[in-house]
Amino acid sequence: xxxxxxxxxxxxxxxxxLLAPEVFDQGEDDGIVILLNPSPAERFRAAVRxxxxxxxxxxxxxxxxx
Amino acid sequence: xxxxxDHRGPPALTVPDDxVPDDxVxxxxxxxxxAVAEALRRKGYQGGLTLLxxxxxxxxxRPPLSKQVLSGVWARERAYLRQxxxxxxxxxxxxxxxxAVRLDVAAREVLTASGRLLRARAVVLATGLTxxxxxxxDGLAGVHTLxxxxxxxxxxxxxxxxxxxxxxxEGVLGAEVAATxxxxxxxxxxxxxxxxxxxxQLGDLVGGMLTRLHAERGVRLRLGVAVEGLxxxxxxxxxxxxxxxxxxxxxxxxxxxxxxxxxxWLHGSGLSVRDGVRCDSRCRAAPGVYAVGDLASxxxxxxxxxxxLENRTNAVEQARIVAANxxxxxxxxxxxxxxxxxxxxxxxxxxxxxxxxxxxxxxEGDLEQNRFVALYHRDGKVTGVLGWxxxxxARLHRGRVADAIGD
Numbered sequence: 001x002x003x004x005x006x007x008x009x010x011x012x013x014x015x016x017x018l019l020a021p022e023v024f025d026q027g028e029d030d031g032i033v034i035l036l037n038p039s040p041a042e043r044f045r046a047a048v049r050x051x052x053x054x055x056x057x058x059x060x061x062x063x064x065x066x
Numbered sequence: 067x068x069x070x071x072d073h074r075g076p077p078a079l080t081v082p083d084d085x086v087p088d089d090x091v092x093x094x095x096x097x098x099x100x101a102v103a104e105a106l107r108r109k110g111y112q113g114g115l116t117l118l119x120x121x122x123x124x125x126x127x128r129p130p131l132s133k134q135v136l137s138g139v140w141a142r143e144r145a146y147l148r149q150x151x152x153x154x155x156x157x158x159x160x161x162x163x164x165x166a167v168r169l170d171v172a173a174r175e176v177l178t179a180s181g182r183l184l185r186a187r188a189v190v191l192a193t194g195l196t197x198x199x200x201x202x203x204d205g206l207a208g209v210h211t212l213x214x215x216x217x218x219x220x221x222x223x224x225x226x227x228x229x230x231x232x233x234x235x236e237g238v239l240g241a242e243v244a245a246t247x248x249x250x251x252x253x254x255x256x257x258x259x260x261x262x263x264x265x266x267q268l269g270d271l272v273g274g275m276l277t278r279l280h281a282e283r284g285v286r287l288r289l290g291v292a293v294e295g296l297x298x299x300x301x302x303x304x305x306x307x308x309x310x311x312x313x314x315x316x317x318x319x320x321x322x323x324x325x326x327x328x329x330x331w332l333h334g335s336g337l338s339v340r341d342g343v344r345c346d347s348r349c350r351a352a353p354g355v356y357a358v359g360d361l362a363s364x365x366x367x368x369x370x371x372x373x374x375l376e377n378r379t380n381a382v383e384q385a386r387i388v389a390a391n392x393x394x395x396x397x398x399x400x401x402x403x404x405x406x407x408x409x410x411x412x413x414x415x416x417x418x419x420x421x422x423x424x425x426x427x428x429x430e431g432d433l434e435q436n437r438f439v440a441l442y443h444r445d446g447k448v449t450g451v452l453g454w455x456x457x458x459x460a461r462l463h464r465g466r467v468a469d470a471i472g473d
Binding site for chain 2: 013031055056058
């Protein structure tokens with residue numbers, strides 16, 4: 001699984017950091033996404049998938065291939 | 067709907083509601099409609115999938131329209147929600163530029179403007195909102211509403227031509243347009259009925275701060291005043307007439323006085339559409355008919371009241387529930403609302419509810435430094451969390467609202 005984030009699109013909602021705090025964090029003030037781990041372990045798959053789904057700015061792309 | 071029956075062939079089968087459909091038509095190809103389609107596929111749905119869109123653009127994101135697209139920082143393609151290959155991977159039929167004009171609920175048939183008749187086992191209504199207009203504005207060049215990509219590009223062209231802009235409406239959209247236009251060097255006047263920018267949405271404290279921010283950035287503010295109408299000459303707008311009789315001269319006017327659910331095409335369908343499509347707690351309007359996004363009004367079981375949310379987050383969160391329920395799950399939709407707005411260098415995050423008369427306590431940061439988190443309380447409960455340039459801290463308080471609404 002490989003993840004890419006588009007910080008320019010990110011609106012700072014922090015939904016991703018709420019759902020998968022091991023993978024995503026956010027900047028203190030602007031809230032912009034910080035990708036902690038672009039290739040997380042499989043056990044984070046569902047949470048990462050949901051984070052990408054509910055991102056209100058469509059700023060997260062997930063490639064599920066290993 | 068006798069007109070439809072003639073074209074329909076054999077009568078549609080009666081589908082028990084607990085059966086997974088083998089054919090889904092989604093009316094609306096924007097964020098909510100696309101999210102339903104994607105969630106269905108991800109959950110393993112292999113049946114037919116059709117997305118019907120009124121506009122001819124591929125699915126795009128609306129929040130950037132009043133910001134990055136209007137300012138020109140992004141080319142339009144940057145706002146597209148998916149690349150072409152991602153859309154084809156969905157194996158869905160995208161019928162774009164062809165608005166729906168009628169729905170037969172019992173037969174689950176959708177008639178389009180071009181005369182297509184689409185029949186499916188399940189129909190998802192995702193047609194969003196229509197901006198409210200002033201009477202007579204459509205005949206006047208230079209007057210804009212902002213809902214679609216074409217609206218944004220058209221407004222941008224007028225702003226680049228120079229001249230004065232008057233924005234009518236001090237809500238989120240009006241304020242964002244004013245901020246973006248100022249950033250483009252445009253002469254801007256913001257007119258609104260409310261006493262402060264976004265006071266209706268976020269209360270007096272934040273409203274006051276936003277009002278000062280716009281004033282500091284050079285927006286002329288005419289708040290607490292009613293607009294009577296538009297003036298024009300030679301087919302082009304010349305200004306905005308206030309109820310006092312005063313005329314605010316303008317070469318361009320943006321009308322941002324609210325929106326209505328785009329349910330005109332559903333009149334006569336038998337669905338209740340008084341304020342959006344009335345759904346149950348599962349976002350279901352009728353057997354096999356669901357609604358998602360700005361136009362869906364549903365019963366929030368935890369709050370035990372009816373809600374209809376006009377924000378981007380709601381479209382995708384609700385879509386996940388609709389997709390699950392279409393496939394036979396039985397999930398209530400229980401969101402904690404969230405929206406954001408960016409104006410100049412202020413990034414505001416709003417989680418929960420901000421009722422008028424709420425007590426507002428700053429719990430982190432400092433108002434003076436334009437960096438704070440505020441909790442909104444009513445009846446002894448935390449109803450909302452607002453972050454002003456403190457996005458992460460605001461999100462970390464979000465749980466307090468969730469606790470209060472029982473989520």
